Amino acid sequence: MAEAQRSTSFDAVADCYDRTRALPDDAARTFTEALAAELTGRGRCLEIGVGTGRIALPLARRELPMAGVDLSAPMLSRLVRNAGGRAPFPLARADVAALPFGPGRFGAALAVHVLHLVPQWRRAVAELVRVVRPSGLLLVDAGGASQGVQDAVGARFAAEADLPDYPGMRDAEELDGLLEARGARRRLLAPVRVEQHRSPESVIAELEAGIFSRTWTVTPETRRRAAAATRGWAADALGDLAAPRTVIEEIVVRAYDLPG
Ligand SMILES: C[S@@+](CC[C@H](N)C(=O)[O-])C[C@H]1O[C@@H](n2cnc3c(N)ncnc32)[C@H](O)[C@@H]1O
Structure with a gap:
């Protein structure tokens, strides 16, 4: 369990996770459809870091056989509650x-917003290759390109609070290299465009409140100080802190076809 202890625990945000990470309905639908198109007919799919089921539950509702693991018992409990009170598919608390x-237990595996949190992410990738059968499929959302106020404010806050980098995977190309060395063939799925409207103040307030995992390594006092400094900077650099701005993000899923 030593590695698990160094991973990022989401226990404290289980209750606000869905509210703060929800995609707009149209983007969520497009994302689910893109994943379902890849997963249909492949047998059971394991989502690692399944969390509250934000991704897996809509897939299960489309009759795709899913399974999930997560380190956080509160996140898994929330998934069960989101599913109406009963586990909708096999779940395990595991690293x-x-x-x-x-070996070869699953037809496919899915990792969304998780490998960047795991110090032992290379071992996790080896585990995925082990538990997915030959000719199976891995789908990884390694984070998309985004632009606009969210990134600018986030970068300023990170500098003010001296936030460390995420403990896990930082470079999706290293993931490509690891899997290609094992004979996998990489494809990029069509990007899913996410359009949201955020004010600088709403972004700063979430960073100050410690909603996002990158801020969990610093104290509430450091977050308050960094938020105050970021507000001062943003008032000069961005203007009206309360006015919503359009934020565009593109989610790019990497698909890896494993060798037979
Ligand atoms: C950002 S959330 C993503 C949840 C879900 N995939 C989604 O996109 O909504 C990351 C999840 O990974 C879990 N996690 C982090 N490190 C882990 C590890 N080493 N083993 C298993 N789960 C882990 C956290 O508990 C959390 O539920």
Whole structure:
């Protein structure tokens, strides 16, 4: 469990996770459809870091056989509540770097917003290759390109608070290299465009409140100080802090076809 202890725990945000990470309905639908098109007919798909089921539940509702693991019991409890009070598919509390499954158990696996959190992410990738059968599929959302007020404010806040980088995967090309070395063929799925409207103040307030995992390594006092400094900077650099701006993000899923 030593590696698990160094991973980022989401226990404290289980109750606000869905509210603060929800995609707009149209983007969520497009994302689910793109994943479902890849997963249909492949057998059971394991989502690692399944969390509250934000991604897996809509897939399960489309009759795709899913399974999930997560380190956080509160996140898994929330998933069960989101599903109406009963586990909608097999769930296990486990570390992605030591999956409690035999070789070739799944037809596919899915990792969304998780490998950047895991110090042992290379071991987690080896685990995915082990538990997915030959000719199976891995789908990884390694974070998309975004632009606009969210990035500018986030970067300023990170500098003011001296936030460390995420503890896990930083470079999706390293992931490509690892999997290609194991004989996988990489494809990029069509980007899913996400358009949201955010004011600088709403972004700063969320960073100050410690909603996002990158801010969890610093104290509330550091977050308050960084938020005050970021507000001062943003008033000069961006103008009206309360006025919503358009934020565009593109989610790019990497698909890896495993060798037979
Ligand atoms: C950002 S959330 C993503 C949840 C879900 N995939 C989604 O997109 O909504 C990351 C999840 O990974 C879990 N997690 C982090 N490190 C983990 C590890 N080493 N093993 C298993 N789960 C882990 C956290 O508990 C959390 O539920």
